[in-house]
Amino acid sequence: MNPHTGTKTGTKPRDEPPTLDRATFGNRLRAARKRFGWTLAQLAERSGVSITTISRAERGQLALGYENFTALGRALDMDMNAMFAGAGVKPAQLDGPVVTRAGKGVVYKGLSIAYEFLGTTAAGKQMSPIVGTVHARKIHGPEDFVRHGGEEFAYVLSGEIEVHFDNGEVVRMAKGDSLYFDSRLGHAYISVSRQLARIVGMTIGESGHMQSAREGEGRAMPAPVAHKSERSVASALPVKASRGQSKSARKAAATRGA
Structure with missing residues (x-):
């Protein structure tokens, strides 16, 4: 028994899954923002995530929850797999089967869940x-x-x-x-x-079907x-309000037409 590793002599310690630490994630998030030439305030406005949250995440001081990093991904128009792919691994288009071996996903510890992301090398999935x-x-x-x-x-x-x-x-x-x-x-x-x-x-x-269904309810513009x-x-x-607005708009239009 090796007293330092706790493993039997001649055995290898169990592989740990690759982990995306906060500092690495923060650096990737900052790089993605700067590619657009955006300030923290501009990214906050586009994503709905506060300036403080983005700033702390970029400095590696805060773990983002799922809602925030998906909102940032949408604002930056990027596949978030690019954030979670291993170092030096560039996600590629899904033109064949993508295998993630046991324990080889990329782990990111969020606010309430430690996520092991799978299939991170498939872009645009x-x-x-x-x-x-x-x-x-x-x-x-x-x-x-x-x-x-x-x-x-x-x-x-x-x-x-x-x-x-x-x-x-x-x-x-x-x-x-x-x-x-x-x-x-x-x-x-x-x-x-x-x-x-x-x-x-x-x-x-x-x-697209879900978006069309909601847009068909009469929303003229996205809700703030x-x-x-x-x-x-x-x-x-939003859905109930938009329905009411669309009916009112139709009534108003009918009255003007009459």
Whole structure:
């Protein structure tokens, strides 16, 4: 037994998955912003992420949650796999099968989940698969709820979790359970088992059909980005409000035509 490594003589220590530390992620985020020639304020305006959050993330002082780094990815018009690919690895277009060997995804420890990103060498893919270790144990406030366009799937590999939604609904899940939902609804994962739960998760961005359906409700322009404190209340409003506006607009047009 090697007293320094804890392994038997003649054996190799178990490979650790590659980890994207905060400093490396911050450097990549700053480089992506500077390629556009944008200031922190300009990126904040385009993404809805605060200047302070972006600045601290670029300096490696803050781990971003899923909502924030997907918002930044959309604003920077980039595949976020470029952020999570290994050093020296440039993502390529999906022109063949992409294999991620066991334990070889890229790990990024977010606010409530340690994400192991899979298939990071495939640029432009429609799905974002991860293996996640849920390390959050409780909901601290509205700021813990994540929301983003598209749909989300989660399958529990081990342990137990609760998925809290900002409409008050709570879903408890054990090993083998799965969940599929509209990820525009604010959601937060916590581990409720003795050991930290592990999940397979997948998100997919909003499709053209989904966008067309919502735009067909009569929204003339995108709704402004709400502050986190406002989102739990406002997240359910845009579709209903737009429907009401479209009906009013049609009535007004009919009256003018008459």
